[in-house]
Amino acid sequence: MFSVFxxxxxxxxxxxxxxxxxxxxxxxxxxxxxxxxxxxxxxxxGIIKNEASSIEGMLYKDVDKQSIQLLxxxxxxxYKRCLLDVQVGNETEQAFVYVVxxxxxxxxxxxxxxxxxxxxxxxxxxxxxxxxx
Numbered sequence: 001m002f003s004v005f006x007x008x009x010x011x012x013x014x015x016x017x018x019x020x021x022x023x024x025x026x027x028x029x030x031x032x033x034x035x036x037x038x039x040x041x042x043x044x045x046g047i048i049k050n051e052a053s054s055i056e057g058m059l060y061k062d063v064d065k066q067s068i069q070l071l072x073x074x075x076x077x078x079y080k081r082c083l084l085d086v087q088v089g090n091e092t093e094q095a096f097v098y099v100v101x102x103x104x105x106x107x108x109x110x111x112x113x114x115x116x117x118x119x120x121x122x123x124x125x126x127x128x129x130x131x132x133x
Contacts (some may be wrong), residue, residue, distance in 0.1 A: 045113030
């Protein structure tokens with residue numbers, strides 16, 4: 001079993017369930033050394049290294065191999081899956097994190113991505129679109 005740190009649309013259990021078919025329960029976690037930005041002309045974010053930043057997100061534990069494969073397929077070619085340290089309370093855990101590949105960094109905007117804005121403006125359409133995958 002694996003742990004997966006999510007910082008974008010997959011933070012929402014409804015999105016994770018639409019992708020994996022599993023009802024996974026996340027816990028709040030923090031990833032340091034990275035910064036989150038909205039992709040240009042997209043509704044979802046990507047992260048890149050930035051030692052001065054940290055990202056709040058959700059950690060899914062006990063994710064099976066089949067779900068990891070589904071997440072790999074769901075994530076765009078612009079991402080690579082990395083094993084990174086995340087903080088859960090006072091504990092440090094290793095988790096898979098999808099980080100933007102260097103060759104796609106120019107597709108990120110300079111705008112921080114907002115989960116609240118995503119939920120308000122795009123979530124219903126997003127769930128409808130990914131249910132067709």
